[in-house]
Amino acid sequence: MAPITKPDRAIPSTAQSSSCCSAFYEQDWVRHLAEDIFHPGGEELTNRTVAAMNLPAGAAIADLGCGTGTTAIMLARYYDFVVSAVDISAANIERAVQRMGADQTTVRFYQADAHQLPFNDSELDGLIAECSFSLFSERETVLAEIRRVLKPGGKLAITDMATSGALPEDIAGVLAPWTCLADAVDQETYLEMFAAAGFKIQTMADESAGLISLVRMLKRKLLLLGAGVLVNGKAPAFDLAGFDLASIKFWLDRFATEVEKGSIRYLRFNLYLPCPLANDKALQ
Numbered sequence: 001m002a003p004i005t006k007p008d009r010a011i012p013s014t015a016q017s018s019s020c021c022s023a024f025y026e027q028d029w030v031r032h033l034a035e036d037i038f039h040p041g042g043e044e045l046t047n048r049t050v051a052a053m054n055l056p057a058g059a060a061i062a063d064l065g066c067g068t069g070t071t072a073i074m075l076a077r078y079y080d081f082v083v084s085a086v087d088i089s090a091a092n093i094e095r096a097v098q099r100m101g102a103d104q105t106t107v108r109f110y111q112a113d114a115h116q117l118p119f120n121d122s123e124l125d126g127l128i129a130e131c132s133f134s135l136f137s138e139r140e141t142v143l144a145e146i147r148r149v150l151k152p153g154g155k156l157a158i159t160d161m162a163t164s165g166a167l168p169e170d171i172a173g174v175l176a177p178w179t180c181l182a183d184a185v186d187q188e189t190y191l192e193m194f195a196a197a198g199f200k201i202q203t204m205a206d207e208s209a210g211l212i213s214l215v216r217m218l219k220r221k222l223l224l225l226g227a228g229v230l231v232n233g234k235a236p237a238f239d240l241a242g243f244d245l246a247s248i249k250f251w252l253d254r255f256a257t258e259v260e261k262g263s264i265r266y267l268r269f270n271l272y273l274p275c276p277l278a279n280d281k282a283l284q
């Protein structure tokens with residue numbers, strides 16, 4: 001199997017996710033390399049994102065597109081939030097529930113679609129979506145759902161892939177489906193979408209450095225695996241034979257070049273829902 005050069009063979013036929021990018025993250029070899037953190041910037045970026053949300057302990061927060069639960073568990077354990085987490089993938093939710101048990105934290109995990117959130121109106125103080133928003137097929141619908149479930153003054157944090165100009169053809173053809181880039185848009189388009197849905201911007205940051213670190217980390221791990229060295233002492237839960245490591249390394253370098261050129265970016269948006277009749281400045 002050559003997972004990047006032959007993408008059609010890498011998607012499990014039983015995947016219930018809404019995009020091939022989602023199915024990509026369900027695969028054992030991806031989980032092994034990413035260690036259950038499927039967004040650039042890892043926990044450090046999550047901490048920056050959550051700090052900017054400025055929510056008190058006990059706040060009700062949801063993680064949308066939670067993957068296998070890393071951020072949700074961290075929010076419950078280290079921030080003392082009341083955490084709910086949603087993912088469309090049954091496999092991811094099953095793994096998240098197992099990991100929560102091992103971690104002795106409490107998170108309400110839901111296998112659900114972002115387009116129809118399993119929450120009551122005005123139930124949440126905050127919602128975070130890390131590297132998942134660009135995968136949703138009807139983002140206006142999802143933003144309307146988020147608006148419905150957030151309290152007035154509620155915080156929304158989105159970190160996601162972004163483009164700047166048209167993607168080079170080779171990247172668009174080979175990498176975009178696997179790197180959440182296929183439906184990523186540019187910064188202005190994100191901002192227009194958020195504004196149209198009634199959200200105001202609190203802070204925005206370019207977090208593209210996390211993409212470069214991610215590429216470096218993946219290359220290092222692949223190098224180790226290729227040399228027969230265990231990554232973090234764990235044996236791979238997949239068969240390395242047949243992986244075209246040279247091809248993967250080529251595409252990782254190609255990806256990093258475009259990040260350095262600025263045509264592929266990773267952005268953080270900290271947003272809030274204004275309170276009716278309130279002074280917006282007071283909420284920031």
Ligand SMILES: C[S@@+](CC[C@H](N)C(=O)[O-])C[C@H]1O[C@@H](n2cnc3c(N)ncnc32)[C@H](O)[C@@H]1O
Pocket residue numbers: 017018019022025036037038039064065066067068070086087088089092112113114115129130131132135136137180
């Ligand atoms: C790139 S992964 C990010 C996972 C996690 N947020 C993280 O940072 O580790 C994107 C996640 O979004 C989920 N997803 C995609 N479409 C979805 C939808 N319509 N509703 C809910 N979750 C969705 C996928 O199953 C996948 O777990």
